[in-house]
Amino acid sequence: MKINLAIIGAGRIGHVHAEAINKNINANLIYIYDTNNSVANKFASKFNCKIADINSIKNDKNIDAVVICSPTNTHIDLIKNFSRAKKAIFCEKPIDLNIKKVKRCLTVIEKNNTDFMIGFNRRFDPHFLTLKKSIEEGKIGDIEILILTSRDPGLPPVQYLENSGGLFKDMTIHDFDMAAFLLGELPTEIYSTASVLVDQKLKKY
Template identity: 50%
Template sequence: MTLRFALLGAGRIGKVHARAVASNPQAKLVAVADAFEKAATELASAYGAEVRSIDAIEKAKDIDAVIICTPTDTHADLTERFAKAGKAIFCEKPIDLSVERVEKCLAVVEKTGATLMVGFNRRFDPHFAAVRKAIDDGAIGTVEMVTITSRDPGAPPLDYIARSGGIFRDMTIHDFDMARFLLGEEPVAVSAHA
């Protein structure tokens, strides 16, 4: 069975996800939507997809799942909208910058029974998975402290940083998720040094 995707957002991370869909023989990119028609057209053409509006994607019977790669301030609304439309959803992180808004969004997802995955990709990195296994197997002993150093391959555009909550909120979310993933529990205290 081929899973049919629509991609919302044809920018930097949207291109990464389009390549990932195209590389999977069990997936097909059917549609692309973006506020900038030229970006949507170029990305759709590169992968044999159509340019469609978000409204058309929402109603489409030939789309099983959406990948939300739009600016952060649109994630929660789009996630709710597509959960109500019965689509499976992959949403780039974070869902929102407000914990209350995230909780409201997740309540809608739960109520609809939609499948949602948030883009915490580092959980699938073989190095982090090996560390988690070593912790689970007791090979490391009791973990007292986790220190994570991260780097991104390149800085995102300034307009993206402004809408995403800033580089700290946009990228450090991965580090917080890694601490939770590695330890298998929620944090009690957090400190940071710059």
């Protein structure tokens, strides 16, 4: 039986997920929702799906799961809505920038017994999996220091910084997740520092 899906957000990552869904013989992309009608129309035409609003997706009993690819500041409300509608949810990270809001959101997910997953795709990367296995088997020895380095090829647009939390909150979350995943434990203390060395207009973010 095929899984019927809807995508929320027709931006870059929405396209990535749509292409993956269309390549999967066990999945059907049924709906796209985006606040920009022009963008949604182009997306629907490209991926042969229908445009729908949030309520229509929530109320369609044929929709098994949703893929949330919208800006970070929209995630909480969408997760709660689709959880209460008994849809399985895949959400791009992070859930939110406020930990108290995240915890309240997780309570809704647990209450509704929602199948829920955050887009920590690096956990499935074969290189990271090989490293994790080597650590677990003791091939590397006792881990004293773990250094993770991440870079983007260019400066992000200001609109992205305003809505997502920027490089440190939107992408570095992968590094925190991988540290916990590889070592099998959560941090007891976190220290951070940052500098703007290229474009000073980004300093406020």
